[in-house]
Amino acid sequence: MSKEFELTQEQEDALLERLLEELEQDGEGFAQDGEGFADEASQRVYREYLETLGLLVYENEPVTPSPELEKRLLAALKDEGRVGSAPSAPGSVADFATRRQARQQTAGGSSWGRWALPLAASLALLLLGLTGWQSVQLEEQRQIIDRLSSQLDETRVRTGQLAQYRDQVANFESRLTLVTSPGVEVCTLKPVAKDVAPESWGVLFVAADHQHWYLKIDGLVPCPRGRAYQLWFVTEGGQSVSAGTFDPQLGVRVELSSETMPAGTKAVSITLEPAGGSETPSGPAVLYGDQVMRIL
Amino acid sequence: MAAVDSSSRNSGNTSLEDKDLVRAIAAGQAECVSELYTRYSSMLLGLAQRILGDRSDAEEVLQESFLQVWRQANRYNSNRSSVSTWLVLITRSRSIDRLRSRRVKQRTAIEAYRENPVIHESPTGAEDVLRQEQRKRLQRELAQLPPEQRQVLELAFYRGMTQSEIANQTNIPLGTVKTRTLLAMKKLRKALKDEIRELL
Numbered sequence: 001m002s003k004e005f006e007l008t009q010e011q012e013d014a015l016l017e018r019l020l021e022e023l024e025q026d027g028e029g030f031a032q033d034g035e036g037f038a039d040e041a042s043q044r045v046y047r048e049y050l051e052t053l054g055l056l057v058y059e060n061e062p063v064t065p066s067p068e069l070e071k072r073l074l075a076a077l078k079d080e081g082r083v084g085s086a087p088s089a090p091g092s093v094a095d096f097a098t099r100r101q102a103r104q105q106t107a108g109g110s111s112w113g114r115w116a117l118p119l120a121a122s123l124a125l126l127l128l129g130l131t132g133w134q135s136v137q138l139e140e141q142r143q144i145i146d147r148l149s150s151q152l153d154e155t156r157v158r159t160g161q162l163a164q165y166r167d168q169v170a171n172f173e174s175r176l177t178l179v180t181s182p183g184v185e186v187c188t189l190k191p192v193a194k195d196v197a198p199e200s201w202g203v204l205f206v207a208a209d210h211q212h213w214y215l216k217i218d219g220l221v222p223c224p225r226g227r228a229y230q231l232w233f234v235t236e237g238g239q240s241v242s243a244g245t246f247d248p249q250l251g252v253r254v255e256l257s258s259e260t261m262p263a264g265t266k267a268v269s270i271t272l273e274p275a276g277g278s279e280t281p282s283g284p285a286v287l288y289g290d291q292v293m294r295i296l
Numbered sequence: 297m298a299a300v301d302s303s304s305r306n307s308g309n310t311s312l313e314d315k316d317l318v319r320a321i322a323a324g325q326a327e328c329v330s331e332l333y334t335r336y337s338s339m340l341l342g343l344a345q346r347i348l349g350d351r352s353d354a355e356e357v358l359q360e361s362f363l364q365v366w367r368q369a370n371r372y373n374s375n376r377s378s379v380s381t382w383l384v385l386i387t388r389s390r391s392i393d394r395l396r397s398r399r400v401k402q403r404t405a406i407e408a409y410r411e412n413p414v415i416h417e418s419p420t421g422a423e424d425v426l427r428q429e430q431r432k433r434l435q436r437e438l439a440q441l442p443p444e445q446r447q448v449l450e451l452a453f454y455r456g457m458t459q460s461e462i463a464n465q466t467n468i469p470l471g472t473v474k475t476r477t478l479l480a481m482k483k484l485r486k487a488l489k490d491e492i493r494e495l496l
């Protein structure tokens with residue numbers, strides 16, 4: 001594989017944009033039967049980028065599936081019961097006709113033999129024709145099933161997107177109701193240490209019932225391997241009550257909410273702890289807030 | 297990429313190349329799905345779990361993906377992509393479908409705490425040396441990308457976000473998002489030249 005394929009900057013950019021568009025759809029198309037390219041260089045470079053995407057997966061640590069999963073998969077395959085296009089087995093009708101024809105040839109001589117030979121040949125041809133016709137029909141049906149399956153997949157994606165938008169609107173309404181409710185209290189969380197997520201900040205909204213709360217945090221970087229951020233509510237007695245752990249993705253806002261909060265909470269803090277969380281804060285503090293402002 | 301896990305079973309199909317396995321699957325040989333599963337399931341489950349963050353959902357997606365392989369093996373075209381990339385794209389696609397369709401219920405911090413954390417298993421025994429080396433190399437190459445380029449690539453690949461959605465989410469102009477993604481892809485293609493060649 002010594003031949004190098006190079007495109008102009010513009011060609012390569014256009015091709016990459018096409019790949020990204022394909023990826024936004026689902027990315028499967030070009031890997032199987034999507035529309036190809038007219039020239040070999042584009043085809044090759046596109047494929048190299050596609051394989052680059054395929055290699056990204058090796059970044060992740062492998063996870064061994066549970067043994068039951070393979071059993072379930074094999075059972076599902078059995079349930080689907082598709083028949084493979086195996087060659088006809090010895091002893092099939094076609095073979096029988098052929099063998100019979102051979103026997104007639106060796107017997108030879110009689111008038112029955114003279115008729116039987118062309119009759120057997122005709123029968124064999126008829127059976128072959130029938131088998132061929134059935135194969136064509138089967139292939140057509142398989143193509144229809146594949147087409148319908150693709151349409152079903154597309155519908156699922158659209159339904160999924162719709163459900164996602166609906167949920168987003170519901171979440172947004174729920175938060176808006178809390179944030180604009182009478183007597184809501186607001187507490188800003190500010191970075192504590194200069195070396196741990198210094199550009200992060202958060203805002204905690206607490207409803208007048210001192211139970212419902214909504215916290216949004218921006219600027220947090222993903223946790224180092226084996227660590228997690230842990231949220232704490234600090235009560236009047238100075239006790240830190242854990243409200244759970246989380247691990248944000250790069251550039252994605254963290255939004256947390258709940259319908260309960262420890263009684264007498266006077267401050268809130270976020271620390272970096274071992275993955276799974278700690279009983280009491282033990283890691284470096286990342287964000288802290290105790291200045292509460294009530295909005296009428 | 298015909299790398300076989302050290303855990304491969306002696307089923308008689310272990311010597312077949314990936315594309316021959318897919319051809320046999322298209323001809324109706326279910327046992328070849330099992331062989332393909334042995335080769336790639338742990339890698340694909342790692343991907344699904346990375347996208348979904350949930351073991352149970354990831355396992356369901358893995359099963360759906362292999363069922364799709366069974367149904368659509370005749371659509372695979374070895375001139376278009378390697379089998380491993382085809383499998384990755386199918387699993388990614390099914391994972392992102394599920395990510396979009398499942399109720400995007402904001403998990404409360406308390407709920408999240410009560411749930412079992414995602415456990416990354418030790419690679420020992422689950423992957424062969426070749427894959428371990430590949431993974432380390434990939435991690436090195438990705439780590440060398442500027443954070444802003446890596447960010448847009450990860451949002452597109454693992455979150456299934458469009459370029460416009462990334463621009464909205466990160467408050468970065470759309471043109472900048474596109475430029476960063478293209479730069480990241482070009483750097484990776486160059487860095488992974490040898491691995492890509494093996495797949496062609």
